[in-house]
Amino acid sequence: MNYTLHQLQIFLKVVKTQSVTKAAEELHLTQPAVSIQLKNLQDQFDIPLTEVVGRRLYITDFGNEIAEVAEKIISQVEAINYKTMAYKGQLTGRLKISIVSTGKYVMPYFLTDFLKQHPGIELLMDVTNKSKVISSLEKNEVDIALVSVIPTTLNIEKLDLLQNKLYLVTNSNIEFKNIGNSNEIFKEIPLIFREKGSGTRQTMENFIDRNAVVIRKKLELTSNEAVKQAVIAGLGCSIMPLIGIKNELHNHELQIIPYKGLPIKTTWSLIWLKGKKHAPAASSLLEYLTKEKDNIVADKFSWYEQY
CATH class of the missing domain: 3.40.190.10 (Periplasmic binding protein-like II)
Structure with a gap:
């Protein structure tokens, strides 16, 4: 067996999307590149990982079992990378944020410099509508959320960013x-x-x-x-x-x-569940934005005051 982490990552994306085309789009690769890596991985197994029925891609039972193991392998590799960076004194970990759809015009500007300062942080940002954002927050699936209308059904804390x-x-x-x-x-x-x-x-x-x-x-x-x-x-x-x-x-x-x-x-605000114990990545982001939000607004949103 001589498969690579890259092949496993591509296979996992194919499994999750159930499509070579969608996997290529999400990985920012060409479709032929994904197909080649999928074939190279398949060539190392005598049992099919996938099958095509009526032009639709299906993952075999064996393929799903391999995907479960691959996910564990990649998770362990990420853990090694995080520990290496942490040992060097770098801030590491995953930062999970859910934002309302219009927030895509806002949130990246408040994240850019912070993530440049901390390359060991992996950002997972879900862009969706308000009801799904609140649901993710309520289920404690994300660290923080960006909304423009504060929910009245949750006990939250907030940091105001921009009008x-x-x-x-x-x-x-x-x-x-x-x-x-x-x-x-x-x-x-x-x-x-x-x-x-x-x-x-x-x-x-x-x-x-x-x-x-x-x-x-x-x-x-x-x-x-x-x-x-x-x-x-x-x-x-x-x-x-x-x-x-x-x-x-x-x-x-x-x-x-x-x-x-x-x-x-209204006000664009970062919100989180009251009393939540943030991991270092989320805690550091909130500390950074508390200090720098006014500078970011002045630098990136000065055009806003014309209206």
């Missing part, structure tokens, strides 16, 4: 005859919502209820990026976080429509 502003946005080519009466907007074009469970959706619905806004037509899409592209295409308007439309405003693909009560202002 979140939401504006009414449309395609730049759309013109309104009576811009002073913003209610006319919703008579002319649909309002586009995020899916239920989204923090942006919750914020929008609260605003509509408080202001008794009458919506005649509405569309629902399942990601902030999908909403943005739909608005750019002229399918409707939406109340969107400013943080995610910087380039589109600059390129005049989108325009902000004045509306009474807007922008809605």
Whole structure:
């Protein structure tokens, strides 16, 4: 037997995704490269690891057993690497963060310098909607989470990072005859919502209820990026976080429509379960951000104050 760690890592990704194509995408490799490494691993066994039925890839029982062992091997290798770095005085370990989908425009800027200072830390960041973020936090599956709407069902602690502003946005080519009466907007074009469970959706619905806004037509899409592209295409308007439309405003693909009560202002906050005993990686990140968050905001988000 002469298989490599690289081959085992690729095989594990194929097992988890049930697809050579998806494994290649997640590993940032070409599909032929993954197929070659999978074949090289298979050649060392007389029993098939995978089989293809009707163009669909299946993992055999033997393949699943090998995957279980491979996962343990890779975990032990990672442990060796962590111990080596720790022995040299470097901070190591996994940092598990769950963030709401729009948070992808925020969180990387607060992580970059910290991770450069601590190359021994492995980041696992899940980008999803608010309900799934809160579920992961509640189950203690992550160290910290980034949200713009603080959950009322959990006993949490928080660190505020950045103000979140939401504006009414449309395609730049759309013109309104009576811009002073913003209610006319919703008579002319649909309002586009995020899916239920989204923090942006919750914020929008609260605003509509408080202001008794009458919506005649509405569309629902399942990601902030999908909403943005739909608005750019002229399918409707939406109340969107400013943080995610910087380039589109600059390129005049989108325009902000004045509306009474807007922008809605919330706060991007890191939250964690009250009393949680953080591992060194998460504890160090929170300590770092407590000291550096204002500098990061001034350096990376100065454009934000123009709106």
